[in-house]
Amino acid sequence: MHEFFLSTSILLCFLVLLCLYRGTVGPGVLNRIAGISAIGTKTLVILLLMGFIYDRVEMFVDISMVYALLNFIGTLAVAKYLEIEGEV
Amino acid sequence: MWPEYTEQSDNFGGKNKMIRVTDDVIIKTIARVLTPFIQVYALYVIMHGHHSPGGGFQGGVILAASLILLLITHGWAETKKKFSETKTAVFCAVGVLIYTGIGVLCIFMGGNFLDYGKLGGLLMVIPPEARSLGILGVEIGVGITVMAVMFSIFFDTSTGGNSPEDETTSSLR
Amino acid sequence: MEVTLLVQATDDAFRTLENARQQAIGLLDTAVGLTAETRSVQKKNIQAIFRGAQETRSKLQNFIGTFFLMFVFWVLLSGRFDTFHLTLGIICCLFISLLSYDLLFANIRIGDYGLVVRRFLSYAPWLIYQIILSNFHVAALALKPNLPVDPHVMKFKTKLETDISWVTLANSITLTPGTITMDIKDGEFYVHALDKKVADDLDTGEMEDRIAHIFMEADHIYVQDALDVARIYGAIR
Structure with a gap:
């Protein structure tokens, strides 16, 4: 079962690279925000899979919850900042 | 529950838009429902610092994040009822006071600074349990300070240093 | 003979029709009354919602509701049932309920x-x-x-x-x-x-x-209306 989790994590890391491409070269600020929040979501799943690999799920669930939370609030704050700066 | 939206009460005369009420129903409702859960989670992270990852700093950051979420969605007029600037200053100091107080108490009990084992006589428990309780107290202090300082940093950078409490009182009355 | 029978049958038919008409009028009256009542209740609810008023729920009810929900969430998170951690949970949930009792149950409808x-x-x-x-x-x-x-x-x-x-x-x-x-x-x-x-x-x-x-927002009025119409339709038939 560990091999399955490991290969899934590696696949997700590859998807993170794709999102990182959108986050770095993507035209406009909104594409970058979307790319970065997609990276956040994938990191969350990777953290949970790491928890399964190391058999410490109850620890990694806490970490991933914090990650999701701060990702959400960060995206919201950046969106609000862009709204008031008139970039959108 | 939301106060009437006026330019003066939320906007500080157009100077600050980062901490005014948003007019998006979805974000407002989600923030309103999510905030108590985030706060309970933050306190869980603080209180269970010795069993699971986390501790004072992380819990304080999450608690501050919940208040920041409230601030950028419901505006300063609503957040002020829960966490005003005066409370921010007081909590900054109280957290450090708890931390240092526990440390100095250990010195008075005949140990080193933050030597929790010596608190056992005072709390009437065995030294390992006293160590656990002492760490919990210190983490609560750290959490309170971090929460207040994080909130204060966000608030000051978003208002640009103008204290809105002075401005609202001067512009409204 | 046949004429009397015919007249009788016509009389019966008229009487049945009259009965049905009376019933239909009564039903329509009740239906109008019911609809007006629901409408007024609905209007009051909408006004209360849009004023943001919390007329039927007091602060204490909100506080208690928030406290219990938060405590369930705490137990789910913590998973430790010894006295020390449960006491910590009760203290934390009391603090949170004091801080944000008005957030979770604001703008909510009265209902089941x-x-x-x-x-x-x-x-x-x-x-x-x-x-x-x-x-x-x-x-x-x-x-x-x-x-x-x-x-x-x-x-x-x-x-x-x-x-x-x-x-x-x-x-x-x-x-x-x-x-x-x-x-x-x-x-x-x-x-x-x-x-x-x-x-x-x-x-x-x-x-x-x-x-x-x-x-339970808009449908119960519509369902009520549909039921009324069905009853009237059946009685008239």
Whole structure:
């Protein structure tokens, strides 16, 4: 079962690279925000899979919850900042 | 529950838009429902610092994040009822006071600074349990300070240093 | 002989018709009364919601509700049942309830919460099924080489009234692949749809009806009206 989790994590890391491409070269600020929040979501799943690999799920669930939370609030704050700066 | 939206009460005369009420129903409702859960989670992270990852700093950051979420969605007029600037200053100091107080108490009990084992006589428990309780107290202090300082940093950078409490009182009355 | 029979039959027929007419008038009167009553109650509810007033729920009720919900959440998170941790949980939940008792239960309707929860739980599998269906549809769209998409923004007025049902509808639309809620302004939804088919699926209004059913918002009036009309129709026949 560990091999399955490991290969899934590696696949997700590859998807993170794709999102990182959108986050770095993507035209406009909104594409970058979307790319970065997609990276956040994938990191969350990777953290949970790491928890399964190391058999410490109850620890990694806490970490991933914090990650999701701060990702959400960060995206919201950046969106609000862009709204008031008139970039959108 | 939301106060009437006026330019003066939320906007500080157009100077600050980062901490005014948003007019998006979805974000407002989600923030309103999510905030108590985030706060309970933050306190869980603080209180269970010795069993699971986390501790004072992380819990304080999450608690501050919940208040920041409230601030950028419901505006300063609503957040002020829960966490005003005066409370921010007081909590900054109280957290450090708890931390240092526990440390100095250990010195008075005949140990080193933050030597929790010596608190056992005072709390009437065995030294390992006293160590656990002492760490919990210190983490609560750290959490309170971090929460207040994080909130204060966000608030000051978003208002640009103008204290809105002075401005609202001067512009409204 | 035959004439008397005919006259009698006509008399009977007239009497039955008259009875039916009286019954129908009575039923219509009650129906009008019922509808007016529901309308006025509804109007009062809407006014209360839009004023943001919390007339029927006091602060104490909100406080107690928040406390119990938070304590359940704490126990779920903590998973330790010794006295020390439960006491810590009670203290923390009291603190949180003091801090934000007015957030969780603001703008909520008076009603049977257990029923709402049960209906929501039965709504979730349907939503997941819809998500899977349109997932396949969007995947097929994206994998076709000529990319037959037709993106457009559609606007519709909703019949839902509270903010929580608006948010449920908006998030359900966003969760379904192919459609994204862009904005809600004054009860009007602005939805970006990827394709004609997903837009048509949304236009049937089934999702909205189901959400109105969950939160008991607009449907009970309509159901009441339909029942009244059916009874009148049956009596007249």
